[in-house]
Structure formats: structure tokens, C-alpha cells
Amino acid sequence: MQMSKGQIGRRLLGLAGAGMALAAGGTASAELGQPAPWEYKLQEAATPVMEQITWFHNLLVWIITIITLFVLALLIIIVVKFNAKANPVPSKTTHNTLIEVAWTLGPVLILMAIVIPSFKLLFQELDIPKADLTIKATGKQWYWSYSYPDNGKFEFDSLLAQDKQPRLLGVDNEMVVPVNKIVRIQTTGADVIHSFAVPAFGIKIDSVPGRLNETWFKATKTGMFYGQCSELCGKDHAFMPIVVRVVNDQEFASWVEVAKKKFASNPANSFASVGAAAQ
Numbered sequence: 001m002q003m004s005k006g007q008i009g010r011r012l013l014g015l016a017g018a019g020m021a022l023a024a025g026g027t028a029s030a031e032l033g034q035p036a037p038w039e040y041k042l043q044e045a046a047t048p049v050m051e052q053i054t055w056f057h058n059l060l061v062w063i064i065t066i067i068t069l070f071v072l073a074l075l076i077i078i079v080v081k082f083n084a085k086a087n088p089v090p091s092k093t094t095h096n097t098l099i100e101v102a103w104t105l106g107p108v109l110i111l112m113a114i115v116i117p118s119f120k121l122l123f124q125e126l127d128i129p130k131a132d133l134t135i136k137a138t139g140k141q142w143y144w145s146y147s148y149p150d151n152g153k154f155e156f157d158s159l160l161a162q163d164k165q166p167r168l169l170g171v172d173n174e175m176v177v178p179v180n181k182i183v184r185i186q187t188t189g190a191d192v193i194h195s196f197a198v199p200a201f202g203i204k205i206d207s208v209p210g211r212l213n214e215t216w217f218k219a220t221k222t223g224m225f226y227g228q229c230s231e232l233c234g235k236d237h238a239f240m241p242i243v244v245r246v247v248n249d250q251e252f253a254s255w256v257e258v259a260k261k262k263f264a265s266n267p268a269n270s271f272a273s274v275g276a277a278a279q
């Protein structure tokens with residue numbers, strides 16, 4: 001089929017329009033704390049650590065883009081200016097002090113610009129501030145158990161709820177935490193290695209049997225935040241989501257009261273194993 005230039009132009013415009021509509025649709029349906037269709041960015045941050053991760057990620061994207069364009073420009077200049085036809089008698093230059101110093105110092109400075117915020121972020125993630133609340137998350141094949149040693153020592157299981165939205169992310173009993181409080185997560189695996197990860201909080205930490213790993217978050221927004229087990233742990237690895245509901249202090253206190261009664265019949269709560277969180 002022959003197309004005129006006008007037709008091709010209109011088709012291209014249509015395609016671009018469709019692409020933009022898709023992108024806009026993706027943004028419109030993006031909700032805090034969960035993945036969105038056509039998402040290509042990091043999830044919106046809900047903790048100071050995730051804000052820092054997002055900032056650092058964007059910085060790196062800028063740096064790598066500028067480096068790539070710079071190298072591409074050099075390549076194009078060389079191909080155009082110094083090919084055999086354009087430059088039949090090649091120069092025999094072997095050393096240039098200025099350029100050699102520049103291409104050594106330049107990368108050093110770029111690495112310094114990366115290393116400083118990188119270490120700052122690493123320390124922010126690893127230095128756990130004094131926690132207001134500790135929750136132990138135990139990865140099991142294939143669900144999570146959460147215990148609250150500070151709030152009356154109760155424990156409950158959190159299993160995928162097929163009927164809940166978002167699909168494959170909803171659970172029957174979500175972890176509940178107060179907003180703007182420092183929550184320390186201690187995690188372990190009951191059978192194999194799992195990994196506790198919530199993208200909007202910027203946390204991902206392995207849950208290893210026989211070992212207690214720690215991380216922390218301070219959620220600054222209320223709402224539902226979804227994550228998934230992030231270490232291949234067996235056949236139902238894809239079906240053990242993590243849901244954290246962030247609420248205000250009063251809602252948290254009343255949830256604790258209800259939860260203590262609701263999960264009183266959980267056999268795990270009759271054992272002393274729950275209160276083992278180290279202070």
C-alpha cells in the first residue's frame with residue numbers, strides 16, 4: 001500500500017497520541033503504595049529513606065545520560081572527521097598531558113559525586129534509629145506471620161486473599177503500623193529464605209532461617225502499601241504478598257485492642273516465642 005507523506009505523518013501523530021494517552025492513563029491510575037499499569041518509574045515514596053533512594057536514582061540517571069551522550073558525541077566526531085577519506089594523512093600524536101590529566105580526574109570527580117550520597121544513603125538505611133515499635137515478620141512457605149512483641153505480644157498469619165484487590169496483592173490480615181513512627185522490622189525465615197520487601201518504603205531484606213535480620217521504616221503517609229516476597233522460595237512464591245496498613249495513633253491503638261482478642265486463639269500466642277525481640 002502506498003501512503004502519501006501526509007498520511008504517514010498523520011499515522012505517526014496518531015501513534016504518538018496513543019502512546020501519550022497510555023502514559024497518561026498509567027499515571028492517572030497510579031495509586032500510592034502499589035504498582036500501576038505501564039509503570040516505568042519507582043513507586044511514589046512513603047518514607048524518608050525511599051525519598052532519598054528516588055533522589056539518588058534520578059541523580060544516577062542524569063549522570064549516566066550525560067556520560068552516554070558525551071561518548072556518543074566523541075564517537076560521531078571521530079567517525080566523521082577522522083575517517084580515511086576526510087583525513088587521509090593521520091596525525092602521529094602519542095601524548096597529550098592536558099587530556100590525560102582530564103580523563104583521569106574527570107572520572108574521579110564523577111565517582112566522588114556518586115560515592116558521597118551513596119554512602120549517606122547506605123548509612124541511613126543501616127543505622128536503625130531508636131524504634132517506637134518492633135514487628136517481627138516471619139516468612140513461611142507461603143505466607144507471612146507478624147508478631148508484635150511490644151504491644152501485648154500477639155502474633156497472626158497473613159495469607160493471600162484471592163477475592164481482594166489489587167489482584168494477588170491483597171491479604172486477609174495486613175500488618176498495621178502507626179504513621180510517622182519508627183518501625184523496626186525484624187525478619188527471619190521459618191523454612192527457606194524469603195525476602196521482606198515494600199517498594200514505597202524503600203525496604204528489601206532477606207528473611208533467613210536461623211538468623212534475625214533488621215531494617216526500619218518511618219511511613220509518613222497513611223494508606224495501604226503493598227509488597228511481595230522477593231526471594232524465590234518455592235512453588236507459591238508469587239502468592240505471599242505483604243500488606244502494610246498505615247494508620248494514625250488512635251486507629252492503631254484500637255486495632256491493637258481488637259487484634260489481641262481476634263488472634264488470641266492463634267496457637268502461636270500461647271508460646272513464649274513471641275516476645276523474643278531484642279531491645
Ligand SMILES: [Cu+2]
Pocket residue numbers: 193194195229230231232233234236237238240
Ligand atoms: Cu518467596
